[in-house]
Structure formats: C-alpha cells, structure tokens
Amino acid sequence: MVARLKQHYGQAIREASSYLGQNYLIVDRSEGLNLLQELRDREQFDYLVDVTALHYPQREQQFEVVWILYSFPRNERIRVKALISENENAPSVTTLWSAANWLEREVFDMFGILFEGHPDMRRILLPEGWKGHPLRKDYGIIQQDQEWVQANLGIESGQ
Amino acid sequence: MSNPPNTLAPSHQDLSGHDQTFLDTNELVLNMGPQHPSTHGVLRVVLKLDGEKVLGTECIIGYLHRGVEKIAEHRTYAMFNPYVDRMDYVAAVSNGLGYCEAVEKLLNVEAPPRARYVRVILTELNRLASHMLWLGTHALDIGAITPLFYTFRDREEVLKIFEKYCGARLTTHAFRIGGCLYETYEGFEREVKAFVAFVTPKIDEYEELLTTNRIWVERTKGVGVISGKDCIDLGVTGPLLRASGVKWDLRKAQPYAAYSEFDFEIPTRENGDTYDRYMVRVAEMRQSLRIISQAVEAIPEGPIMAKIPKVIKPPVGEIYHSVEAPKGELGYFIVSDGSTQPYRVRVRPPSFVNLQALDKMVRGQMVADVVAVIGTLDIVLGEVDR
Numbered sequence: 434m435v436a437r438l439k440q441h442y443g444q445a446i447r448e449a450s451s452y453l454g455q456n457y458l459i460v461d462r463s464e465g466l467n468l469l470q471e472l473r474d475r476e477q478f479d480y481l482v483d484v485t486a487l488h489y490p491q492r493e494q495q496f497e498v499v500w501i502l503y504s505f506p507r508n509e510r511i512r513v514k515a516l517i518s519e520n521e522n523a524p525s526v527t528t529l530w531s532a533a534n535w536l537e538r539e540v541f542d543m544f545g546i547l548f549e550g551h552p553d554m555r556r557i558l559l560p561e562g563w564k565g566h567p568l569r570k571d572y573g574i575i576q577q578d579q580e581w582v583q584a585n586l587g588i589e590s591g592q
Numbered sequence: 593m594s595n596p597p598n599t600l601a602p603s604h605q606d607l608s609g610h611d612q613t614f615l616d617t618n619e620l621v622l623n624m625g626p627q628h629p630s631t632h633g634v635l636r637v638v639l640k641l642d643g644e645k646v647l648g649t650e651c652i653i654g655y656l657h658r659g660v661e662k663i664a665e666h667r668t669y670a671m672f673n674p675y676v677d678r679m680d681y682v683a684a685v686s687n688g689l690g691y692c693e694a695v696e697k698l699l700n701v702e703a704p705p706r707a708r709y710v711r712v713i714l715t716e717l718n719r720l721a722s723h724m725l726w727l728g729t730h731a732l733d734i735g736a737i738t739p740l741f742y743t744f745r746d747r748e749e750v751l752k753i754f755e756k757y758c759g760a761r762l763t764t765h766a767f768r769i770g771g772c773l774y775e776t777y778e779g780f781e782r783e784v785k786a787f788v789a790f791v792t793p794k795i796d797e798y799e800e801l802l803t804t805n806r807i808w809v810e811r812t813k814g815v816g817v818i819s820g821k822d823c824i825d826l827g828v829t830g831p832l833l834r835a836s837g838v839k840w841d842l843r844k845a846q847p848y849a850a851y852s853e854f855d856f857e858i859p860t861r862e863n864g865d866t867y868d869r870y871m872v873r874v875a876e877m878r879q880s881l882r883i884i885s886q887a888v889e890a891i892p893e894g895p896i897m898a899k900i901p902k903v904i905k906p907p908v909g910e911i912y913h914s915v916e917a918p919k920g921e922l923g924y925f926i927v928s929d930g931s932t933q934p935y936r937v938r939v940r941p942p943s944f945v946n947l948q949a950l951d952k953m954v955r956g957q958m959v960a961d962v963v964a965v966i967g968t969l970d971i972v973l974g975e976v977d978r
Contacts, residue, residue, distance in 0.1 A: 452909050452910065452911075453697060453698070453700075453909065453911055455911065455912060479824055480824050480827060481827055482827065482912075482914075482921065482923060482940060483912075483923060483925065483938070483940040485925060485938040487927060487935070487936050499925070499938075501912055501923070501925065501940070505824070505838070505840060508845050508846065510912065512912065530825055530826075530827065531822075531825050531826050531948075532825065532826050532827030532945060532948065534948065535944065535945070535948045536827075536945070539944075543661075557653065557654065558653065558654035558657045558977060558978075559654060559657065560654070567659060567662055568661060568662055568936075572662075574662060574663070574665075574666045
C-alpha cells in the first residue's frame with residue numbers, strides 16, 4: 434500500500450516507516466488533505482481515530498500534526514504526520530470526517546495551530562479570551578492566564 | 593362548544609378563529625447546565641428550540657479541564673499512572689490498563705500471564721460497575737427511580753472486591769507498568785465466583801423492570817437514532833456503534849491483555865436508538881460475566897509482575913495503543929524522547945468524541961429527549977475535559 438501511495442505522491446511522502454509494528458507516513462503539509470482523502474477513499478481507512486499534535490520548539494518546523502486512522506475492513510491502523518512551522522496552517526479534514534471538528538478545535542486550543550477550512554475554529558476546553566496555548570513546550574506547568582482569572586473569577590490567582 | 597366559564601384556556605372555537613396568537617411559536621434559546629442533574633456532571637448544552645422541538649445544540653465543555661496531558665509531561669511514567677484513573681473515574685481500571693499496556697509496549701516488556709488474567713477480571717468487573725452506574729442514572733433521568741437502587745446495590749459488590757484487592761474503591765490504581773503490584777488476596781477466586789452467581793439473576797431483574805416497561809419503551813424507542821455510517825463518520829465507538837449495527841469491539845478486533853483466550857460474543861442491534869443501546873449494554877454485562885467466570889477458573893500460576901527496570905526509560909519512539917473501555921475506544925498516543933518523562937501523552941477519549949454526536953442525535957426531537965440522549969451517550973465529564 435505504501436509503495437502504491439509513493440507512486441502516486443512520490444515527492445509528497447517524505448518518510449514511510451514503522452515502529453513497534455505500527456506504520457506511519459510523514460507527508461508535506463500541502464499534500465496532507467489529498468493523501469488523507471486517498472487513504473479514506475481508495476485504501477478503506479474509513480475511521481478517523483484522532484487528530485493531535487506535538488511541539489518541538491528547537492526545530493525549524495516546530496509542530497507535528499498527527500492523524501491516526503483505522504480501517505474497519507482491513508483492521509489496520511496508520512498514522513499520518515505533517516510538519517508545520519509557527520506561521521503555517523494545517524489542512525482541516527472536517528470535509529472528510531465530521532469527527533475532525535472537535536478534535537481540530539482541541540489541537541488549536543492546546544497548540545495554537547489553525548486548521549484551514551475548519552467551519553468553527555475556536556477554543557473548546559479553555560474559555561474564550563484565554564491567552565496562551567498550554568501544550569506548547571514553552572508554556573509552564575503552573576502558568577495561568579492570571580488576567581483572565583482575575584477578571585472573570587474575581588480571585589487574585591488560580592494557583 | 594362555548595368556553596367553560598372557569599378557565600382561561602382557549603377553546604376550540606377560539607382557536608379556529610382568525611386570532612392565531614395562541615399558536616404562534618418563537619425560536620427560543622435555552623441554557624441547560626452546567627449545574628443540571630441530567631447532564632451527569634458539568635456539561636453545558638445550549639439548545640435552540642422551536643416550541644418543544646430542538647433545532648440545534650451547542651455543547652460548552654471544559655469546566656473540568658485539569659490539563660492531564662500537560663501534567664504527564666512533567667511526571668515520570670510511573671508517577672503519571674494514577675492520574676489516568678481520574679479521567680473516566682467510573683471506569684478507572686480500564687484507563688489504567690490502556691496506559692500500562694501502552695508503556696509496556698514502548699518498553700518492549702510483556703505482563704506475565706497471571707497478571708494478564710487478573711487484569712481481565714478486574715477490567716470486566718469495572719465494565720459491569722460502569723454499565724450499572726450508567727443504567728441506574730440513565731433510568732433515573734427518564735423517570736424510573738427503582739433501577740438506581742438495584743444497580744447501586746449490585747455495584748457495591750464490585751467496589752468491595754476492588755477495595756479488598758487494592759484498598760481503593762473508585763480510583764483504584766490497580767495496575768502497574770509491567771503487571772500488577774498486588775497478589776490476589778486470600779479467597780479472591782471464591783469471592784469473584786460468588787459475585788458472578790449473585791449478579792447473574794440481578795441483570796434479569798433490571799430487564800424485568802425496563803425491557804417491556806411501556807413508559808421506558810415509549811421514551812427510548814426511536815429516540816436519538818444514529819446510523820452506523822454516521823457513527824463511523826463521527827468516530828463514535830463502543831456500545832453506541834454496536835447498537836447501530838457495526839459489529840466491532842477492540843477486544844475481538846485487536847485483542848489485548850488475555851482477551852483472545854476467552855469465548856464471548858459481541859452483542860449488536862440494528863436500529864441505533866436509545867432502546868437498542870440499552871439492550872446492547874445489558875447484553876454486554878452478561879458477556880462480561882461470561883469472561884469473568886472463564887478467567888477466574890483458569891488464573892495461571894506464576895509471577896504477577898514482569899521484570900522491569902527500576903527507572904523506566906523507554907527508548908526514543910512512539911506508540912498508539914487503545915483498549916475497549918466501557919465507553920468506547922480509549923487510546924493512548926505516547927511519545928518518548930528517551931528520558932524518564934514522556935515527551936507527550938495524548939489521550940483519545942471516547943466520551944469526548946462520542947459527545948460530538950449529540951447534535952446529530954437530538955435535532956428534530958423534543959427537549960425531553962435531550963435528557964434521554966445525554967444519558968444514552970454515557971459520557972463522563974472527567975474524560976471529556978481531562
């Protein structure tokens with residue numbers, strides 16, 4: 434399957450590998466959506482398990498967006514990753530799977546990555562108006578948006 | 593027909609006239625929660641209504657957000673283990689199982705057979721406890737108070753076994769990376785067998801109360817219908833998916849722990865409504881009892897803990913491992929950078945993903961059905977918000 438995909442998207446797939454028996458692909462951001470569509474329509478990966486991200490502040494392309502797919506007919510999983518820099522957007526897959534809606538909102542909430550084509554790109558777990566994206570590595574573990582806490586909760590500090 | 597003198601209510605005559613003011617409807621926005629008993633925690637739903645009919649919903653979540661995934665990055669692998677119990681706190685054992693197995697895979701160790709059997713027994717007991725709690729509260733939401741007393745009485749027996757095994761009733765922290773910390777206590781097998789014998793007829797009792805109860809059937813049949821195709825599109829898993837006709841259970845599809853060694857079935861139903869989800873969960877409780885009685889007869893001898901290093905330092909790499917929690921697919925995506933702390937732990941929470949289906953399930957239904965559908969989704973806000 435990976436060979437076939439490589440034939441189609443030769444340049445776009447930067448790396449196809451497997452670790453502990455789990456396959457993953459690293460693809461170009463611009464080809465992400467097409468490749469995921471291909472996986473869904475031609476390779477029967479019909480279930481979007483999860484969308485998440487990783488932050489590597491020391492890298493040039495700081496973020497890794499990860500899509501985990503599962504195929505009911507094949508009983509198989511695959512992970513697709515795209516590397517994204519600070520000012521770039523990730524492609525939204527809400528047109529392919531409705532499940533992506535909240536999952537992408539959570540990634541935006543936690544990492545500040547914007548998804549292009551998402552119908553409702555706003556925070557989901559943290560309140561509107563909160564400053565900062567907590568799952569970035571430069572966000573401290575006890576850090577809070579004190580301004581928001583003081584203005585909205587009427588207490589000096591959330592700690 | 594003239595108006596009876598003592599009432600303000602309009603008569604048929606009044607209404608058939610030109611004055612339609614009594615029949616005009618306005619769109620109304622109704623706030624439900626976060627402090628509302630039927631939302632099972634701190635879920636807030638904003639409903640857009642046309643009279644009694646639901647036009648749309650919006651879920652506002654995050655009230656219970658504790659930053660579990662952030663905490664994981666600042667704890668060692670073993671230290672993070674008790675935190676996972678606090679996500680889906682009514683099924684803490686399943687959470688721990690998924691996490692421990694994921695880290696074991698990263699470390700390339702396997703729990704010994706004895707530990708895997710004990711894990712299956714405790715996880716299935718927990719599934720029973722979780723389904724019992726769901727059934728009691730769900731029935732209470734719809735107006736039947738008796739099932740709550742029945743299920744909580746029987747759930748207590750599960751919690752007693754947990755308490756005797758590991759000292760805790762709810763957030764058990766029963767498993768450790770590499771196996772189980774505790775040996776089974778004296779008389780564990782006997783008590784589990786006695787529990788199975790005790791609870792098997794009790795499930796028939798629940799069914800006697802509800803399955804053919806006219807009020808229950810009217811309130812649940814055809815309510816919150818979702819098709820198998822929509823379930824897959826929305827990523828909905830667990831009993832919800834199975835009640836919509838998709839026969840998929842991770843315990844069978846990708847067996848973990850010792851599930852491949854037991855004989856059990858995956859109950860499914862076709863209609864995907866609230867009634868079918870009830871039937872699937874009740875059938876699942878019976879299958880859990882079947883697994884427990886097979887496992888408890890055949891617990892292998894041997895060590896209960898694998899040999900694992902004192903300092904857990906998995907090699908650089910990543911793993912996605914998921915288990916069939918009572919709510920659906922619970923996955924852990926763990927990235928290791930070779931240090932003692934995980935670089936990233938992502939939890940794929942079944943409740944969060946399943947809750948997204950609420951809008952699809954209640955559109956066009958009545959306000960009262962929203963309560964039934966929230967109940968049937970079986971969400972735990974600790975897991976939705978993490």
